[in-house]
Amino acid sequence: MSSEIRQLEPKALWNKFADLNAVPRPSKKEERVIKFMKDFGERLGLETIEDEVGNVIIKKPATSGMEERKAIVMQSHLDMVHQKNNDTVFDFDTQGIEMYVDGDWVRANGTTLGADNGLGVATIMAVLESDTIAHPALEALFTIDEETGMTGAKGLQGGLLSGEILLNLDTEEDDEIGVGCAGGIDVTATRSYEQEETPEFKIGYKVTVKGLQGGHSGMQIHEGLGNANKIMNRLLFDGFENFGLRISEIDGGSLRNAIPRESNATVVIDAIHEEAFESEMKDMGNEIKTELKTMEPDLIIEVSRIESPAQIMDLGVQEGLTRAIYAALNGVYRMSADIPDLVETSNNIARVIVKDGKIKIGCLTRSSVESSKWDLANSLRATFELTGCEVELSGDYPGWKPNVNSEILKVMVPLYKKLNDGNEPHVAACHAGLECGILGTNYPDMDMISFGPNIKGAHSPDERAQISSAQKYWNFVLEILQHIPKRS
Known part of the structure; x- marks a missing residue:
C-alpha cells in the first residue's frame, strides 16, 4: 500500500510520510520514532540533539543567500492517536500504519492515519533532506507525547532554540492560519x-x-x-x-x-x-x-x-x-x-x-x-x-493568546492570497490544544504561527488527508521559507 502513497505529489512529502508511518509511534512509547528521527538527522550530517525528555532537535544552516534572514523553528509532534475500529485486528505497538488512496484522500485500513501530526513531521524531514529548497537557518523541533499530556512541549528547556519565528505545522484546515489555541x-x-x-x-x-x-x-x-x-x-x-x-x-x-x-x-x-x-x-x-x-x-x-x-x-x-x-x-x-x-x-x-x-x-x-x-x-x-x-x-x-501584530502573520496572509487567486485565509484561534502556548512559556519572544493541510476525522479511524490539499500546503511552505523576514 505504501508504494501507492509514494507516487503521490509532492513525492518529497509523501515519501517521508510513508517512512514515518512504518514506525510504530504511540504516545508515551516513542522510543522507536525518537531513534528513527535521530538516525535521520545524523545520516544527513546535521547537528542532532535529544533533550532530557525525548524531544529531537535537528539544526540545518541557512542555504546560500538566506543567511541574513531570521532563524526559524519548524515544529511538529512525533506521536499519534491510536484508534481502530472494533473489528479491525491491528497492533499499534508493532505494526506500521496500512495506508491506501481513496480518490483525493489518503486513508488507513481501519485505524487512525497519523496525518495528525505526521504530515507536519514529514514536511520538516523533506526540507531537512532537500538540497534545493531555499530556507534561512532552521531548527527542526520534533516533540513527544503531544496527544496525551504535551510532555515534550512542557519539558523543553529554554536556551536550546535560537530561532525567532516558530512554524507549527499542526493545523488541519488548509485555508486557516492559526494564531491562538485552547488550554486544557x-x-x-x-x-x-x-x-x-x-x-x-x-x-x-x-x-x-x-x-x-x-x-x-x-x-x-x-x-x-x-x-x-x-x-x-x-x-x-x-x-x-x-x-x-x-x-x-x-x-x-x-x-x-x-x-x-x-x-x-x-x-x-x-x-x-x-x-x-x-x-x-x-x-x-x-x-x-x-x-x-x-x-x-x-x-x-x-x-x-x-x-x-x-x-x-x-x-x-x-x-x-x-x-x-x-x-x-x-x-x-x-x-x-x-x-x-x-x-x-x-x-x-x-x-x-x-x-x-x-x-x-x-x-x-x-x-x-x-x-x-x-x-x-x-x-x-x-x-x-x-x-x-x-x-x-x-x-x-495553558492556551496560546493571539498576537494580532505577528510579523510572520503579516508575511503569510499576502503569500496565501497570491497563491490562491486572491482568496483570503481564515486567520483564527482554534479549540484544539496546540503546543505553541506551552512553548511560549520558555520562549516568550518567539513569533509563532500554525498552519497545515486538510485533515478530516483526526483521532478516529475515519482520519484522512486530502492529496490536493497537501500539494497546496506544500507550495505554501516553500513560499513562506523564501520570504522569512530579514534580521533587524
Whole structure:
C-alpha cells in the first residue's frame, strides 16, 4: 500500500510520510520514532540533539543567500492517536500504519492515519533532506507525547532554540492560519465500591453502543457528534426503577482527546421484566438514533442476552454514578464572546470504566480562557464529588493568546492570497490544544504561527488527508521559507 502513497505529489512529502508511518509511534512509547528521527538527522550530517525528555532537535544552516534572514523553528509532534475500529485486528505497538488512496484522500485500513501530526513531521524531514529548497537557518523541533499530556512541549528547556519565528505545522484546515489555541486540564474521578453476589432471579444482558463517528474532542466538540458514554448512561439511567437493572461492568471510550465512539455494559435485570426491558431498550435506541441520524447515521445500539455475571455493583453507588454522568456537562460550555464561531470552553467525557469494585471517569476540559477552564473543571469536580468520588485535576496546560501584530502573520496572509487567486485565509484561534502556548512559556519572544493541510476525522479511524490539499500546503511552505523576514 505504501508504494501507492509514494507516487503521490509532492513525492518529497509523501515519501517521508510513508517512512514515518512504518514506525510504530504511540504516545508515551516513542522510543522507536525518537531513534528513527535521530538516525535521520545524523545520516544527513546535521547537528542532532535529544533533550532530557525525548524531544529531537535537528539544526540545518541557512542555504546560500538566506543567511541574513531570521532563524526559524519548524515544529511538529512525533506521536499519534491510536484508534481502530472494533473489528479491525491491528497492533499499534508493532505494526506500521496500512495506508491506501481513496480518490483525493489518503486513508488507513481501519485505524487512525497519523496525518495528525505526521504530515507536519514529514514536511520538516523533506526540507531537512532537500538540497534545493531555499530556507534561512532552521531548527527542526520534533516533540513527544503531544496527544496525551504535551510532555515534550512542557519539558523543553529554554536556551536550546535560537530561532525567532516558530512554524507549527499542526493545523488541519488548509485555508486557516492559526494564531491562538485552547488550554486544557484533565479531570479524573475515581472511587471504590462494594460488589454484591448477583441474585438468582436476575438475568444478564450486554448493552453495546457503537458505530459513532468519534473525532477530535476539541476541533469537533461543537458538531453535535454522539458521545458513547453519555448514550450508554441514558440507556441505563432509569433501569433500576423500571426493571431492577444492576450494573456489573461498563467500558466506554478510550483516549481523552477522542470523542468516544463505543461503550459496552454488562448488566442484569429482574427476570420477570425480560420482555418489557427488551421492548424499552428497542424504543429508546430508536429514539436516540432518530435524534442523531443526521450526524450519526451508522449508530448501532444492541441489547443481547448473556450469562449472568457473578457480581454487581452496590446499588447506592450505581445510582450516584448514573446521576453524576447525566449531570456532568459534555460538549460546549461557552462560546467566545470575542471571536465569532470559536468555542471558548468545552468538556469531553472521554472514558468510563466500572469494573472489579472500581470506578474511573476521565474527562478533558478545554478553554481559551483560563478562568473559564477552571470554572468548568470545578463544576465537574463538584458533580463527581457529590457522588463520593475523589477528583484529581491534572495535566494543566495553558492556551496560546493571539498576537494580532505577528510579523510572520503579516508575511503569510499576502503569500496565501497570491497563491490562491486572491482568496483570503481564515486567520483564527482554534479549540484544539496546540503546543505553541506551552512553548511560549520558555520562549516568550518567539513569533509563532500554525498552519497545515486538510485533515478530516483526526483521532478516529475515519482520519484522512486530502492529496490536493497537501500539494497546496506544500507550495505554501516553500513560499513562506523564501520570504522569512530579514534580521533587524
